[in-house]
Amino acid sequence: MRTRWQIVAGVVVAGLALTGCAASERDPEGSGSDGATGGGRDTFIFAASGDPASMDPAFASDGESFRVARQIFEGLVGVEPGTADPAPLLAESWDVSDDGLEYTFHLKEDVTFQDGTEFDGEAVCFNFERWNNFTGVLQSESLSYYWQKVNGGFATSDVASLNGTGKYESCEAPDASTAVIHLRSPLPELVSALSLPSFSMQSPTALQEYDADAVTGDGEAPVLPEYATGHPTGTGPYQFESWSPGEEVVLTAYDGYWGDQGQVKRIVFPIISDATARRQALQAGDIDGYDLVGPADVVALEEAGFQIVNRDPFNVLYLGMNQANPDLADLKVRQAIAHAIDKDALVAQTLPEGTEVATNFVPPAVVGWNEDVATYEYDPAKAKALLAEAGKSGLTIDFNYPTNVSRPYMPTPEQVFTAIEADLEAVGITVNPVPDPWNPEYLDKIQGGQEHGLHLLGWTGDYNDTYNFIGVFFGGPSNEWGFDNAELFTAINEARYVADVDAQREAYEVANAAILEFLPGIPLAHPVPSLAFKADVHGYPASPVQDEVYNVITLGD
Amino acid sequence: MTRLILRRLALLVPTLLGLSVLLFLWVRALPGGPATALLGERATPEAVERINALYGFDRPLPQQYVTWLGQLLQGNFGVSTRTGRPVGDEFWARFPATVELSLVALLIAVCVGVPLGYLAARRQGRLVDHAAVVTSLLGVTIPVFFLAFLLKWLFAVQLGWFPSSGRQDPAMIATHPTGFYVLDGLLTREWDASWDALVHLVLPALALGTIPLAIIARITRASVIDVQHADYVRTARAKGLSAPHVRSRVLLHNAMLPVSTTIGLQVGLLLSGAVLTETVFAFPGVGKFLADAVFNLDYAVLQGFILLIAVVYALVNLAVDVSYGLIDPRMRTR
Numbered sequence: 001m002r003t004r005w006q007i008v009a010g011v012v013v014a015g016l017a018l019t020g021c022a023a024s025e026r027d028p029e030g031s032g033s034d035g036a037t038g039g040g041r042d043t044f045i046f047a048a049s050g051d052p053a054s055m056d057p058a059f060a061s062d063g064e065s066f067r068v069a070r071q072i073f074e075g076l077v078g079v080e081p082g083t084a085d086p087a088p089l090l091a092e093s094w095d096v097s098d099d100g101l102e103y104t105f106h107l108k109e110d111v112t113f114q115d116g117t118e119f120d121g122e123a124v125c126f127n128f129e130r131w132n133n134f135t136g137v138l139q140s141e142s143l144s145y146y147w148q149k150v151n152g153g154f155a156t157s158d159v160a161s162l163n164g165t166g167k168y169e170s171c172e173a174p175d176a177s178t179a180v181i182h183l184r185s186p187l188p189e190l191v192s193a194l195s196l197p198s199f200s201m202q203s204p205t206a207l208q209e210y211d212a213d214a215v216t217g218d219g220e221a222p223v224l225p226e227y228a229t230g231h232p233t234g235t236g237p238y239q240f241e242s243w244s245p246g247e248e249v250v251l252t253a254y255d256g257y258w259g260d261q262g263q264v265k266r267i268v269f270p271i272i273s274d275a276t277a278r279r280q281a282l283q284a285g286d287i288d289g290y291d292l293v294g295p296a297d298v299v300a301l302e303e304a305g306f307q308i309v310n311r312d313p314f315n316v317l318y319l320g321m322n323q324a325n326p327d328l329a330d331l332k333v334r335q336a337i338a339h340a341i342d343k344d345a346l347v348a349q350t351l352p353e354g355t356e357v358a359t360n361f362v363p364p365a366v367v368g369w370n371e372d373v374a375t376y377e378y379d380p381a382k383a384k385a386l387l388a389e390a391g392k393s394g395l396t397i398d399f400n401y402p403t404n405v406s407r408p409y410m411p412t413p414e415q416v417f418t419a420i421e422a423d424l425e426a427v428g429i430t431v432n433p434v435p436d437p438w439n440p441e442y443l444d445k446i447q448g449g450q451e452h453g454l455h456l457l458g459w460t461g462d463y464n465d466t467y468n469f470i471g472v473f474f475g476g477p478s479n480e481w482g483f484d485n486a487e488l489f490t491a492i493n494e495a496r497y498v499a500d501v502d503a504q505r506e507a508y509e510v511a512n513a514a515i516l517e518f519l520p521g522i523p524l525a526h527p528v529p530s531l532a533f534k535a536d537v538h539g540y541p542a543s544p545v546q547d548e549v550y551n552v553i554t555l556g557d
Numbered sequence: 558m559t560r561l562i563l564r565r566l567a568l569l570v571p572t573l574l575g576l577s578v579l580l581f582l583w584v585r586a587l588p589g590g591p592a593t594a595l596l597g598e599r600a601t602p603e604a605v606e607r608i609n610a611l612y613g614f615d616r617p618l619p620q621q622y623v624t625w626l627g628q629l630l631q632g633n634f635g636v637s638t639r640t641g642r643p644v645g646d647e648f649w650a651r652f653p654a655t656v657e658l659s660l661v662a663l664l665i666a667v668c669v670g671v672p673l674g675y676l677a678a679r680r681q682g683r684l685v686d687h688a689a690v691v692t693s694l695l696g697v698t699i700p701v702f703f704l705a706f707l708l709k710w711l712f713a714v715q716l717g718w719f720p721s722s723g724r725q726d727p728a729m730i731a732t733h734p735t736g737f738y739v740l741d742g743l744l745t746r747e748w749d750a751s752w753d754a755l756v757h758l759v760l761p762a763l764a765l766g767t768i769p770l771a772i773i774a775r776i777t778r779a780s781v782i783d784v785q786h787a788d789y790v791r792t793a794r795a796k797g798l799s800a801p802h803v804r805s806r807v808l809l810h811n812a813m814l815p816v817s818t819t820i821g822l823q824v825g826l827l828l829s830g831a832v833l834t835e836t837v838f839a840f841p842g843v844g845k846f847l848a849d850a851v852f853n854l855d856y857a858v859l860q861g862f863i864l865l866i867a868v869v870y871a872l873v874n875l876a877v878d879v880s881y882g883l884i885d886p887r888m889r890t891r
Binding site for chain 2: 041043045051222223224229244245246247248250266268270271272273274277280281283284285286287
């Protein structure tokens with residue numbers, strides 16, 4: 001009999017060891033309090049949805065890279081907390097010459113990079129010269145996207161449109177605390193753009209030591225050098241510790257930081273690509289927070305005692321009307337569609353709480369947002385009348401929308417589509433639904449070809465600049481919109497280079513009004529992106545442009 | 558014995574060669590070819606041409622294959638397009654995680670499956686037996702990923718007993734001399750780290766171990782039923798040997814032989830189950846990296862990892878066969 005009982009006992013003990021005992025040790029609220037750091041909770045764990053593309057922010061244009069870069073690096077210019085407006089950071093102030101060609105930056109003193117290198121005017125010039133002198137594979141859009149977009153070119157290039165076409169001319173450092181940037185032609189958005197992590201100040205010593213520019217492979221499949229995978233060196237409050245692709249990125253406090261180091265001494269970004277898995281990780285107590293919370297999860301998480309923090313929307317969701325489609329080329333049809341859509345109901349039914357109805361193609365916080373644009377109030381009768389006037393009663397139209405995707409400006413495309421479809425059917429327009437997976441089919445179809453009618457798309461701004469919205473959409477002819485309106489294109493592109501701030505605002509207001517008259521599409525909403533946190537995470541610095549640095553966070557009751 | 562090992566190793570060569578040809582042709586057969594796979598659907602013809610020239614995809618197929626094979630023989634599996642690091646390095650960096658997970662899963666399967674099967678056989682037709690049969694039937698029927706989701710939802714999300722993802726609490730600072738986290742904690746005397754790694758293993762290992770557990774229980778039950786009616790057992794009893802002696806020496810020893818074969822076979826299956834389990838629990842092992850490679854179209858990783866897994870699988874099977882030889886003298890003479 002003894003053997004049988006031994007076996008039974010064995011099974012029971014094994015079962016208990018694997019479930020009960022293990023469980024009793026685990027405290028869901030205290031996952032951050034143990035470990036070898038001892039005592040207080042000083043590790044902040046934020047789930048990222050993907051790997052950064054590069055640790056060298058000059059080679060990055062994606063949110064995941066920027067999130068990490070903002071902890072390690074600082075630029076000359078930052079943003080006012082909670083806004084998209086530029087504010088002093090490593091440059092305490094700046095003067096712009098009257099002709100808009102000379103920017104003098106007065107630098108913060110006693111700042112050192114994490115490798116001990118002094119931050120000074122020479123370091124600033126080293127970085128600008130580096131960006132401007134990228135060659136070969138470094139000039140591909142997948143690497144130096146923002147330098148190309150903002151500056152317009154490089155010192156030299158094999159590609160004619162990039163060869164010497166940049167606005168940047170030279171940089172000089174008359175003394176340690178001054179850097180002077182000379183431009184070839186005005187670039188009023190320069191200061192705003194410098195708040196992008198791509199233009200962070202990096203240690204010249206580390207850049208050289210770890211061969212930061214030695215990218216091999218091809219622009220589409222670059223193989224990054226040692227610096228961009230393991231030695232990023234900036235002036236920020238945290239320094240790089242490790243990156244295990246697909247697993248996690250770990251940062252630790254930089255003791256020599258010039259500013260306030262704060263309570264968080266260690267940051268871990270576990271990489272959890274699935275949105276449901278991120279929510280579950282929060283619920284299970286594995287992480288302190290995550291972003292891109294699904295609208296459907298917000299209420300459930302709040303009720304379960306988690307905090308929901310909203311970023312001010314810095315985006316726009318719009319309905320595009322491709323004029324390569326003959327029906328949509330008719331302004332009356334476009335106006336009819338605009339009057340047919342009940343934006344208030346759409347926002348209430350399908351978008352997160354706090355979402356604003358859009359009237360412009362830029363959010364209200366952006367310079368040049370115009371209160372007095374044409375707004376096309378909800379009026380089904382008027383829509384029907386306009387269609388009849390155009391001779392298009394009984395119109396049938398393709399409606400493209402993406403599936404299986406969640407963007408900050410469009411958490412649930414299928415629901416938005418359904419709501420608009422119902423509005424259109426109500427005024428007698430027959431909708432032919434064309435669903436496509438986001439990548440590569442949907443974007444390819446909308447941006448790469450003419451074969452689409454109505455479509456849903458949007459944009460999140462990079463920095464506070466009107467051109468960064470309407471220039472991206474309507475700066476020139478494109479497959480997405482299928483029209484050629486030289487007057488409109490010129491108005492937008494000229495506004496971009498007006499050096500005087502007030503005059504520029506006025507020019508952009510005029511451009512925004514012209515867009516809504518011409519009505520290439522209908523701005524629908526500025527949805528709020530949500531983040532979720534454990535109850536004891538305090539002071540998360542939610543920012544519309546995601547300039548969120550974790551040294552201001554406090555943890556614990 | 559040595560001859561058996563040598564013969565099996567020699568057989569491994571043509572097997573792997575065949576697999577490498579299949580993998581090679583598979584990547585070439587992808588829509589648009591490997592260049593499009595790397596660049597995406599929107600690649601310009603010039604970019605495709607450039608990539609083809611860069612990686613030699615424009616050369617004749619046999620020549621490409623020989624070049625690739627030559628690199629493989631030098632241990633060069635190519636570079637991951639996602640991480641920019643050598644595929645071999647990526648594999649060995651994640652291998653300990655998967656081994657650790659598979660071992661714990663196997664441990665659960667054997668420690669629960671064998672006693673369960675034995676009990677069921679000894680109480681054939683009674684409640685325990687019926688329960689065991691139903692349990693093992695459920696075990697083989699439930700898809701691994703579904704079970705993984707279920708375990709995670711219940712024990713991690715709802716009850717909060719276990720972590721829902723990863724290998725270690727991210728707040729934990731621990732050193733990893735070997736990459737086997739549980740062992741590392743013991744070696745460095747960081748008991749917390751060891752315990753934490755073990756806690757992280759429980760749910761994924763339960764999910765991964767369930768199918769082998771069910772199979773092992775069924776085989777054990779069948780085998781014990783078989784053996785307990787065998788002539789030599791009856792003879793042993795007739796000779797007056799004590800009941801415990803008959804059970805442990807005669808019955809169990811003989812019944813365990815087919816069970817150990819089954820256990821050996823399960824080792825290989827654990828590797829494929831790991832792809833799903835590791836993905837659900839964001840457990841950073843070989844399986845999750847392979848799944849990520851599918852989503853990221855990282856073809857160097859796909860080719861390289863599958864080849865390496867095949868090598869590991871073949872070597873494990875060889876080890877299992879050798880161990881049979883040690884258990885059962887009859888195997889040696891064959």
